[in-house]
Amino acid sequence: MSNLFDLLVAGLATGAIYALVAVGFTLLWQTSQTINFAQGEFVMLPAFLMLAAMHAGAPFWLAIILGILLSMILLGLGFKMLLVDPMMRHGVLPLAIATMALAIGLKEAVKQFFSAEASPFPSIVPTGDISILGHAISLQSIGVLVVAILAVFGLTALLNRTSLGHQMQAAAQNPTVARIIGVPVERMILLTFLINAFLVALASLLITPIYLAKFSSGEVLGQAAFIAAIVGGFNQVRGAIAGGLLIGVLDNLAASYVSTQYRAAVPLIFLIVVILFRPQGLLGRAEERTV
Amino acid sequence: MIGFGKPLKIALGLIVIAGLIVIPMNFNRYGLFILSQWAVMSIAAMGLNLTLGYAGQVSLAQGAFVGIGAYAAAIMTTHGWPLPAAIVVAIVLGFAVGWVLGYPALRVQHHYLAFVTLAFSTLAFLVFRNESWLTGGIYGISNIPRPHVFGIATNKPLPFYYVCLGSLAIVSVAVWWLIRSPWGRAFMALRENPLRAQSLGIDTRRYTLMAFAIGSALGGVAGALYAPLTQYIDPVPFNLSLSLDLLMMVIVGGAGFYFGPFLGAMIAVLLPEWLRFTEGYYLMLYAIAVMGLLIWSPTGILGILDRYLAERRTKAASALRAVAKSRLETAQ
Numbered sequence: 001m002s003n004l005f006d007l008l009v010a011g012l013a014t015g016a017i018y019a020l021v022a023v024g025f026t027l028l029w030q031t032s033q034t035i036n037f038a039q040g041e042f043v044m045l046p047a048f049l050m051l052a053a054m055h056a057g058a059p060f061w062l063a064i065i066l067g068i069l070l071s072m073i074l075l076g077l078g079f080k081m082l083l084v085d086p087m088m089r090h091g092v093l094p095l096a097i098a099t100m101a102l103a104i105g106l107k108e109a110v111k112q113f114f115s116a117e118a119s120p121f122p123s124i125v126p127t128g129d130i131s132i133l134g135h136a137i138s139l140q141s142i143g144v145l146v147v148a149i150l151a152v153f154g155l156t157a158l159l160n161r162t163s164l165g166h167q168m169q170a171a172a173q174n175p176t177v178a179r180i181i182g183v184p185v186e187r188m189i190l191l192t193f194l195i196n197a198f199l200v201a202l203a204s205l206l207i208t209p210i211y212l213a214k215f216s217s218g219e220v221l222g223q224a225a226f227i228a229a230i231v232g233g234f235n236q237v238r239g240a241i242a243g244g245l246l247i248g249v250l251d252n253l254a255a256s257y258v259s260t261q262y263r264a265a266v267p268l269i270f271l272i273v274v275i276l277f278r279p280q281g282l283l284g285r286a287e288e289r290t291v
Numbered sequence: 292m293i294g295f296g297k298p299l300k301i302a303l304g305l306i307v308i309a310g311l312i313v314i315p316m317n318f319n320r321y322g323l324f325i326l327s328q329w330a331v332m333s334i335a336a337m338g339l340n341l342t343l344g345y346a347g348q349v350s351l352a353q354g355a356f357v358g359i360g361a362y363a364a365a366i367m368t369t370h371g372w373p374l375p376a377a378i379v380v381a382i383v384l385g386f387a388v389g390w391v392l393g394y395p396a397l398r399v400q401h402h403y404l405a406f407v408t409l410a411f412s413t414l415a416f417l418v419f420r421n422e423s424w425l426t427g428g429i430y431g432i433s434n435i436p437r438p439h440v441f442g443i444a445t446n447k448p449l450p451f452y453y454v455c456l457g458s459l460a461i462v463s464v465a466v467w468w469l470i471r472s473p474w475g476r477a478f479m480a481l482r483e484n485p486l487r488a489q490s491l492g493i494d495t496r497r498y499t500l501m502a503f504a505i506g507s508a509l510g511g512v513a514g515a516l517y518a519p520l521t522q523y524i525d526p527v528p529f530n531l532s533l534s535l536d537l538l539m540m541v542i543v544g545g546a547g548f549y550f551g552p553f554l555g556a557m558i559a560v561l562l563p564e565w566l567r568f569t570e571g572y573y574l575m576l577y578a579i580a581v582m583g584l585l586i587w588s589p590t591g592i593l594g595i596l597d598r599y600l601a602e603r604r605t606k607a608a609s610a611l612r613a614v615a616k617s618r619l620e621t622a623q
Contacts, residue, residue, distance in 0.1 A: 035402055037535075086586045092401065093349065094589035097542045098582050100535050105578030112571045223413075223531075230406050261421040268410040272395070275407050279399045 005135055007252045013141035015248020016148030020203040021225035022232070022240035023155065024196035030172035030235055031192045034084050035096045038103035039200070040222020045106055046071040046204035047121055047213040048114050060122055068201040076197030080190060103218070110215040123209035144206045151202055152241055155195070159237060168192065224251070227271045233284025242283055308460075315452060323448035324520070329560045330455035331516045334462050336540040336552035338509025343538070344547035345470060346502030347482030348396050352408035353537040355415035356385045356507045358529030360514020362419060365432040365524050374438035374519060381511035389507025393500035412534045419526035431525030435518050455516055462509060469505070470549065478502055482547070543581060545593030554592050 021043055028034040036042070050067035058066060083102060087095045125143025129136040159165035170178040171188035179185050203221075211217055224247055232243025247267050254266035274282065315326055339353040360381035367377040395407040419426050426432070437445045438454065445451040469475050477498045480488035489495045518524050536559055544555025562580065566573035588594045 083582065083586070087589060090589035093546075094542060094585050096402075096405075097539055098585045100539060101578045101581035101585070105575055105582070108571075108575040108578065112575060223409075226406065227410075230403070234402070262417060265414055265417050268413055271410050272407055275399055275403050276395060279403050 003256070005133075006137070007256060008249060009135075009137050009141055009145075011249035011252035012245060013144045013148075013248070014251065015228075015245035016145050016152075017203050017207050017221075017244075018224050018228045018248050019241045019244025020148050020151060020199050020206075021221060022229040022244045023152065023237055024199040025225055025229045026234060026237055026240045027172075027192040027196055029229075031168070031189045032080075032084060032088060033092055033095075034088075035092060035099065036079075036196075037096055037099040037222070038106060038218075039225055040218030040220070041103045041106040042071075042075050042197070042200040042218070043204045043207065043221050044213075044215065044218035045075065045110065046201040047208040048110050048215075049074075050205070051119060051121065051213060052114070064124075064205060067205070068198060071201040071204075072194050072197040074197075075200060076194040077190070079197075080193040084193075103222075107215050107218070114215070116215065118212040118214040121208040121213045124205060125209075140210060144210075147202070147206055151199065155199075156237060164191075224267070227267050230281055231271055231274050233281030236281070236284050239281050239283035243281065246282075311456060312453075316449065318449075320448050323452045325560060325564055327448070327452045327455040327520050329556050330452075330459040331513050331520060332537070332540065332556040332560055333459055333553050334516070335510050335513035336537055336544070336556050337462060337466050338506040338513070339537050340506075340541050340544075340546060340552045341466065341469070341478065341509070342502050342506030343541055344545075344551060345475060345478040345482060346499065346506075348393075348499065348502055349401060349405045349538075350392075350408045350503065350506065351405050351531070351534045351538060352392060352412045352415070353506070353510045354529055354531065354533030354535075355412045356389065356510030357514040357517060357533060357537075358415055358419055358526070359384055359388065360511035361518040361524050361529065362426055362432075362514070363511070364515035364518040365435045366425065368436050368438075368519065369432060369434065374515070378512060378515045381515035382508045385508040385511025385514075386504045389510075390500050390504040392507065393503030396499050396503060397496055409531065409534070412531050416526055416530045419529060426526070429525060431523060432518075433523045435522045435524065437519045437522070451520065455520065458512065458516055462512065466509075467549065474498070474501070479547075539581065543584060543591050545591030545597075548591070548593040548597070551591055551593050558592075 021039060024042075025036060025039050028036055046067045049070045050063045053063035053066045054060065079102075083098055084095065087098055123140060123143075124147075125140050128139050130139055130142065131137075157165075159169060167178070167183045168188045168191060170181070170183050171185040172192075175185050178188075207221070208217075225244070228243035228247045229240045230243070231246060232241065233239025247270075250267055250270060251263070254263045258266055278284075315323055318326065335353055335357050338356070339350060342348050342350050342353075363381045363384055364374065364377040367380060368374055392408065392411055396404050399407065420429060422428070423430075437451050439445065440450075440454060443450060445454050470478070477488070477493050478501075480491065480493055481495055481498055481502070485495055488498075514529075517528075521528075540555030540559045541552060542555070543558055544551035544553065558581075563573050563577050566576050569576060584592065588598070590597065
């Protein structure tokens with residue numbers, strides 16, 4: 001029983017990271033029909049930007065700020081202007097393929113210009129354990145969970161409570177009508193790209209101390225986030241959050257209760273089942289089919 | 292161009308085929324390996340082009356079918372079976388599993404389908420890695436024999452290159468025939484507008500499953516050739532990135548164009564080799580090249596050619612129109 005509790009906490013902590021990454025993914029899909037296959041690499045890169053800043057002599061807090069800013073410029077603005085904008089009118093598939101190429105490019109660039117080895121990364125949360133209800137829980141898990149939950153709450157508050165958020169939702173749901181009632185749709189789309197870049201930088205900051213900074217670390221994370229987004233509902237922010245937590249918990253439970261060899265299979269089988277019986281995801285809206 | 296288009300095309304085709312037969316004769320071992328790899332990947336990409344380019348079903352599982360074919364061939368030939376028997380088994384397995392994988396396509400479309408197939412791809416990889424009683428696990432299967440063709444041993448790189456090239460030729464002819472048959476037209480109808488296709492009396496259910504099954508069977512054929520080509524297989528080459536690579540080949544070459552997969556495979560297999568002189572930068576340059584190409588022409592390389600030809604045709608037509616108009620005016 002105690003084991004189960006520990007597994008749940010650890011699962012929720014990983015799940016919170018997946019949720020952060022998956023939320024950005026659904027935001028991009030909603031506003032610009034972008035499937036970003038490089039989303040995992042987007043999480044990998046900011047850690048290296050921060051490391052580079054630290055190597056140049058910046059203190060940790062400054063490196064974090066620089067890393068987040070650079071990530072918003074490169075992975076938000078740059079990604080939108082250089083890749084998504086020129087390809088948007090060509091449909092979903094060529095853009096998806098282009099982001100696959102981008103993933104290869106980012107991985108190789110980090111490997112070439114930084115290092116092929118895994119580098120340690122300082123943690124923003126102190127390491128060590130804390131005792132809750134007689135269970136030793138790592139502070140890092142709790143820190144990750146808290147920061148991720150705060151970020152997600154902040155985002156949902158922005159989307160649902162503020163006029164800016166309402167404009168963003170309008171732009172996502174029906175760009176034509178939004179434009180007619182005076183929503184600056186283009187600016188809202190850019191904003192979602194910036195928010196995505198911020199979220200991946202945050203995820204990077206939270207997860208890299210645990211798994212080390214490595215050029216290939218985006219692959220697994222990207223796939224987990226995609227699964228989370230689809231399971232929860234491709235077109236729903238709250239779906240992505242629920243999906244992220246669910247996949248995180250499922251992944252951790254599978255690792256100890258199912259064979260370790262097939263642990264990776266459990267979320268995938270879950271994914272297939274969800275897609276077949278509820279293609280719009282657990283919390284998603286059904287999208288109309290275009291004839 | 293308009294008058295002698297067909298003979299020119301045939302002549303060009305013959306020159307390319309002759310080139311593919313003659314030029315590699317003085318290639319070294321490595322060059323022949325790369326070229327054989329191109330032939331094998333072209334077959335797999337052609338299968339995916341049927342599923343994706345002609346029938347419009349996004350699949351991220353083609354690499355898994357190459358893996359299934361490769362393991363079928365490796366297991367059978369190391370147990371003394373001849374390669375042709377293994378190819379038949381690879382085709383049957385690919386067809387059957389592809390047919391089953393087609394069922395999700397009846398329910399979900401586009402990116403959802405992409406993710407079902409992606410999940411399948413990863414599951415297949417896990418099976419290759421974990422079922423070591425059958426697949427050798429992470430140690431893989433080594434000493435995969437190369438076949439005798441008409442009594443000639445193909446252990447040397449050049450004869451085996453001809454085996455790959457010959458297989459590519461057979462598959463090319465079969466696919467050429469298929470896309471010109473009513474089946475091919477049904478596939479295209481499915482891609483253009485599934486609802487309209489259904490209302491025209493096309494059994495969309497059957498053709499969707501067929502598109503997956505035939506495409507996957509070709510993936511199996513490619514795998515069955517890949518195993519004796521490398522003579523050693525382990526799970527790594529058949530992970531998700533092979534499926535992504537194959538998808539990239541089809542899109543970059545030009546999805547829905549007959550010659551797309553040949554070009555796409557050439558770029559995916561040869562371009563990194565040509566860029567190898569740039570050492571660590573080669574995959575980066577390759578990625579930039581792919582992105583640049585897709586921004587410039589999302590329909591791939593053949594899309595550029597297609598656009599250029601269409602422009603020429605409109606220009607020629609308007610020139611003819613102008614001539615006809617001036618003649619009419621002088622006649623009046």
